[in-house]
Every structure is written in structure tokens, then in C-alpha cells.
Amino acid sequence: MALNGHCPSPFLQESLFPTTGGFTDGRYCETLTNVSCCLPCPLADWRYADNTSKRVDVASWISVAILPLCIFLLVSYAALPVKWTNRHYLSICFTLGICCMEIAFIIPLGARPEQCYNAITPNDMYTDLSCAFSGAFLLFGGWLVVIWSFIRTLAFHLQVCWEKVLGPKFMWGAFLCGFGIPIIGITVMMIITGVSFRFGEICHINIDHGAQDYWYPIIAFAAAALILQLTTMAYCMHIYLRSLFDKSASTTENSSGIPSYTASVRTVTARQAYRRVKRVLQLQWRGVALVLIIIGNVIFFAVVFINLDREVDPTPENMKKALPWLLCLMETGGNKNKCEKYASALGPNEATLLAVVYLLSLVGFWNFILFARPSMFVGWLDLFRRGMSRRHEYVSADVTRYNDSKGFEMLTTTTIKTPDTYNMRSPSPAHMMGRSPVASPSPTFDRNVHFGQEARYVRPSMSFSGPRPPSSSAGGRDWDPSATFAQGYGHGHAHGHAR
Template sequence: MTSSKNGLCPSPFLQESLFSNATGYIGGRFCQSVGGVSCCLPCPLQDWRYPDNVTSKTNAAGWLAVALLPFQAWLLLTYLVVPVKYTNRQYITVCFTLAIICLQVAFIIPLGTKPQQCHDEITPNDMYTDISCAFSGAVLLFGGIAVVTWSLLRTIALHLQVCWEVIIGPVFMWCSATTGIGVPVLITALMLHYTGVSYRFGGVCHINSPNSMGDYWIPIMVFSGLALLIQFITMGYCIHIYIRSLFDPDPTSTNNSGLPSYQGSVRTMTARQAYKRIHRVIKLQWRSMALVMTILANVIYFFVVFVQLNNSLALTEANRVNAEPWLFCLLEKKNPKECTSEAQLVGIAEAKLVAMVVLLAVANLWNIVFTVRWSMVEGWISLYRSRFIERVEFVSVDARSRPRPTVTHDYEMLDPRQHAKSPEPFVEVRTPSPVVYGSNLPKEVDYGMDASYTRPTMSFSSPRPPSSSQNNGANSYGWDVTSSFARSNSRSNSQMSHHTYVNGR
């Protein structure tokens, strides 16, 4: 700051007319007209409003994102190489994880680029004057709308499975992919064109105040509201089914034999079956439900904080009255640290601002908490054992490249390690030679032995001997040979006398 830039304005304020209005984010200046002259606070405004080195606190959120990034990389790699039986992965989970990573990367970019927040002494940089601002702001806002969109899609999928018993198939997958990618891209493009991003606090660019409600925050809140509504409907349906199952008058709606019992009503049976089905689905999806609820709660908090920030910095008469004690204190003492108490009515509290930045940076922590499970570690252990630990296998000797033996009825099980290391004879384990068992069969078999008949416990009928009415036009076995193409039996009754019925057989 030089004295020539103060102009007609008292220190520490700078005269706005001495600066160019061609580049930088002009709307980010904090200026007030005094005696017909527009006087502005130096950039960045956060150093005057929050003098306790708030920049270092916001940068600490970026380092938290760096510390959590390897866990997200490990999670994506697990989805890629570990079998699905260990991870229960699906495209919604993978895309949601990628959206969370976008929020994380936005806070990592400034740590490497170390951007300059101000274009000149009173004007902050925006996406047109700083490339780091353009990337960090676009990635942050794309990740925010993508997280909300995939949360809504995940909630819809769970609702269809629980409440409507719909099997999620390829049609839903392609519709979800189109919506989950197309909607965030469209909203981000409209936001960048009509609103834009700039440095408002910290090293990450955030959405500007003008037009931000219509092209970004309202779509986010609509999607969040729909997701919460569907989530509550699903939970209400689960509670309803659970209560119905508690009022079942017959706790044992099925007996031990597996056959249905008709003592209870059909309505009661349906409630118990629905409860068992829902219990299985919730057991698999409770992590998703908890994750969605947590993320949506954070999104609502972000929305409230940003709206309060925009309203507190708007050029209104109420804000001017609230800011006057703070501005007069700066005129008198020229030190922002001595005017901290007067600055409480300007903007939002420092604790609330830092909390919002930290929650944005560590949003992926919730994904780790609710997604990572012990079965994923078991999957890695199983993968390591199957790929890198030598397995001892026994193979047939016929697999070797040598002439086939003359005797083919004997088989050998060989150790492949001996084949690879030593030319000595193999250790062979041969199967016993086939034995003819025909000679050990009994010479005579009595097929006429009587056998007792045991009536089954759950039988609903019993065998009956042939009645006389069944013998009209029928042979001794109870069926009419003239009604089929079978040849008649000409054997005498004396030849068939040795056949007897035992208990109706």
C-alpha cells in the first residue's frame, strides 16, 4: 500500500477511482462512499475481518485433505482389483467416491500452486485472472453438485428395492449414469458462465454472490430435499413393516416341516415375509443410508453458511449501519486486531467459517467411515495369497510331454516340484487295479421276499389293495390292457401265484 493510492480517502482505505475496473472481480471489492468518494478496504478482506491468521487455518484444511487422499485411492483400487464378494461394489458407490474426491482435490490444488488472491490492492482475482482459481472453483462446485446428485440416485435405488421390490437393472444404470454425470456438468457450466468463482476466503475459489441462488444453490437444495424426503419415506415404510410384524398373533407363522400354516391371516403372513426381506436389504444398505444422511446434513449446513455470508456482505442499509462501528475503529486505530469486537456484526463468525471449510475438505472421511469394511481387508489378503504364495498342486503324469504308456488303466498323481528340479523317478501313487466283483455276487436272489411298509408321517393318503370294481376288463395288476398298446399277459395264475401284496403293495 502506498500513500498515493489513498487519494482522498483516509488511511487505511484506498480510493477506488485510482484502480482499473477492467480485470479482476470488481464485485469482490469492499467499498463505501464517503463524501462522494468511494473508499475501499485493502485486499484480501479476510485479513481485516479475521485478523487471527484465518488463512493458515483454511490451509490446514487442505493438508487434512492430503492426509485422507491415500485412503480414497486405496478404496478405488479395492473396487478395481478385489472381487465383488468382498467389496459389494456397484457403479453408484464408485461414482459417489469419485465425486467426493473432487471436493478433496479442490483443497489440494492451492497447496501446490500457492495462488495470489488479489489482482491489485483492492480487487480479488477470479477465474478469468487466475488459472488456479478457475480449476479449484470448478472442481469444488462440480464435486458438490455431483455428491448431491449421486446421493439422490442412491436413495432412489434403495427406495425401489425396499418399498417396491424392483430389481435394479441396466435401464436404471444407464439412466443413473446419464443423470449423475450430465446434471453436474450442466449446472457447473451454467454457474461458471452466469455467476463465476473468485477468492472470497482462503486459497480455494468459491462461488460469487450474484445469481448464485438460482443457478447453483436452489438446484442443490431441491436435490437434497428430494433425497431426504425419499429417505424418510423408506425409513417410515421399514418402521411400518416392523411394527406390523410385532403385532403378529402367531409368532411361528411357519412350522418345522416347511409347509405353510393357515392359522394366521394372509395379511400377517405378508407382513412377516416383508419384514424378513426388508431386514436383509437394510443389513446390506444401512451404511449407504447413514452416509447419505450425513452428506446431506453437511450440504444443508454449507448452504446456510454461504447464504448468511452473502447476505452479510450485501450493500444494504442494514449492513452499512452494522459495519460503521468497525469502520470507524479502523480509521482511528489502523489495526484490525484492535477492532475485533466491533467486527462481530460484519460477515459471519470465524468459527463458523473455518468449520465449513474443514467439513468441505474432510467430506471424504464419512465415505471412509461408512464404506470401508473388514471384508475388504480379507479380500486383499485372499488376493495376495492367490497371486504371490506358491501353491502345491498334484497333476497327472499324462500331462508330461512323453509317449503315452502302454498300460492306460493305471493312473499316477505326481509332485510337479520333482518334475522341475530333479530327473529322478517320480513318486507315484497308483490306483488299485480293477477287481471283478461279478464272481462275488450271490448265486440266487430271492425277489419275492416280503418287506414291511412304513407309512410316512406327513402322508395324506394310504395304499389300498385293488378292488373288484377295478378288475372289470382288467388283468391281475388292475389295468386294462385293451385300453393301451401293451401286449396281453398269457401267463397262468399259477405262474403269478408267488406275487403277493404286503400292506397293499
């Protein structure tokens, strides 16, 4: 080939390519016979097997299946009442970070980017738009997941160990740090370090300053979260053991659950602390489990990628270490299968890198398993049922065809003027007592007729009275008007005329 120049196959002469365009620092070149010779791009195709890129695509398809699960959680948090979801801003923000990571894996499936700018130079965020978006989403999502893991661990530690009630100040501080630190971090990384194609069709952070801008801060927050988590769990074990070996446990609480006065102050405090810690663990064990999974994954990712950067960086020490592999490629004319035994000494193996990619894409799966409560599905079912019931609540237009008021009764409790057919003559009280009225006939009242169930009397818990049935005294008289200041119809009224 003309591009080989003075370099043996499969190497290409660097001076035959432009010095600008693409990520020139990502070239893998070595001086051979006083000429700078470079391996063709992409480098991963020479280091690993031929089907490695297809295996990396599996992680992208895993993200396609998991992203709807994360979106389901976010929509449930937004649409359903809190009694169904037990939503919390810590869980919501954590899920947002996972969604960013899943989107980073899905972008290459639609864009199908070209990894190389030319035969020896990989593309970067300036020469490929999909590289910029996939790298930014991946790194920003990683920042969000780690920072919110640390905040969740800090909240759990303050609640359990220091008995702090987390109020609005902690919430706004969490928002400020949870989004402010990732925004500052991603801005610094994209400006100073940048991203490029290094392994597969997803862009990763570059080698130069990558450890200082991304990996070391990530490890610092993850290590702090791990220390807080272990400290909190050690405190929980301490409280549990104190209550377990409490010899006066039988006298600490009586049957009503109230601490007895005979128990010591230390015993009561230990038992109360155990019950409080137990309640907190029952409420937050999902978050604790997810944080432990994330911290373990982050530490594993950081160690693998830092090792990869250290081995791939074209320093004199690394080039001396890679010389047997490069000489084998020259002798075999570029047959990488025959040189596989020499390549195994350069950086992590294929299985380790694939494990990193798969674990990254599976973070959303663990988030769904731990935070998708069965009550969410009950809440959606209840929401659909209420929506369907509202849809069927209507008044038929056929009712207006019938204007005969005698055939229908209006069942209402509002005060309206009824037709004359519903006017009723109220009987006089004298007639109700079984006597003939002496004065003029009782007046006529226009009253509404209400049909319904008879109201039941519910006796209050502290009441000693209740409704009594009417007495069956002689003559049907159950009260004496003369015993009160009320005027009576009949007898009382007749005495008034007699005077």
C-alpha cells in the first residue's frame, strides 16, 4: 500500500497523514527504522477478537430493554400518589442519572458512527456528533449516580447514627451538590480532556488528564460513600448486639409496649435505639442495597479503565512492553491471532472489558428491581379504573323525552319548589295527640317530600344518653304543655278562651 511508506505491514507511516483532524493523540505509533509507524484504527480491533464489537453491541440492546423500565419509574413517580410509590427526591434523581447512562448506550444503535477519522486517527467529539453526545451522557450519568449515592448514604448515616431529621435545608443542599458537582465536572472534562472512540462505538474519556478530571474524583466520592455505609452498618450491628445481649429485656417493656420504671436508663435507651434503627432499615434497605451495588461497580470500573489508560498510553515503558507484540505483527504481516499470546500482557483482557460494559448497562435493571414496588402496579390499576368510571358517568338524553312529572320522582336534598301534586297538608299537633282541634284548622305548609334511607343514630363513646322510643301512656299523650312555657293546642288553648 502507498500509505505504508517505509513502514512494514500492517503499520502505516504517520507522516503521510494530516496532523489535524480527529483525535491525533489517540494514534498508536512507534518509531521503527527512524520512521514513525502507526497501527491502523481502531486499535481495539488489533488487541481483541474480531467479534468484540458485536459483543459490545449487546450492552446497547440491554439498555434498550432497560430504559423503558426507568421511564416507567419516573412516570409513576409523577403520575401516582405517594401512597402507591413512596417516591423520594433521592430515588428520582438517582433514576435520572441511570437514564442518562442508558441513553449513552442507545445512541450508537441509531447513529452507527464511524470510529475512525482516517486510517490511523480515531474520531472525537469535535469530528463526530454522536461521539460527543454518547460520551457526555455516559460521563454525566456516572457523575449523577455516584454523587447521589454519596448523598443517599450521608442521609442514611445522619438518620441512623445521629438521629437527625432531614428537612428542607438538607433537600436543597442535596439538589445543589447533586446537580452542581456533576455539571461542573462534565464541563471541566469536556473542555480540558474530551472524549473519543476507544473501545466500541461508545465514546469514553481520553487518556490525558482523564484520571485527574474524572476517575480520581469519582473514586473519592465512591470511597467516602463506602466508608459512611460501612460505618452506619457497624453502628447498626452494635445496636443490635446491645439489645440482643440485654439480660433485662423481659423487664424493659411491659405488655403495653411502654418502658417500665424498673428498667435502667441504659437498657431503655438500647431497646429504643434498636427499634428506631430497625424501622429505618425496614424503610431504606432498598436504597442501601442499591448504593452498595453502585459503589462496587464504580470501584471496579475505575480500576479497569485506569489500568487500561495506563497500559495504552504510548510511554517509553509501555512501548518497550509492547515491543514483542509489535514485532510479531510485523513478522506475521498483521495476523493478530498468531500474536494473541503477546497481546495478553497489554491491559485488561476482553472478558474484563465486556464485564464492565455489561455491568454499566445493567445498573438500571437493579434500580427497577429494588424500587419498583408492587403497589405501583396497584396504583396504575386504580388510576385506570377511576378513569373508566368517570368516562361512564353521564346522564342519558332520553330522559328529556318524558315530561310527565307524575311518573317520576326527583330524588334531591336541595330546597326547590315542587309541583302542586307534591304539596302535603301538615296535620295539627292536636290531631297527632289523638284530640279534636278546638281552634281553627291547622295551617297548610308547602313541604318537599324526601325519600331515602332513615338516618341511624350513632351513640358517642362518652355519651350516656340516647334516643328513646315514645312512651305508650294512656290517651296517647306523651307530654304535658302545662309543665313547660309552650302553649298547647286543644286543652291549653281552650283554657285560654275560658279565661
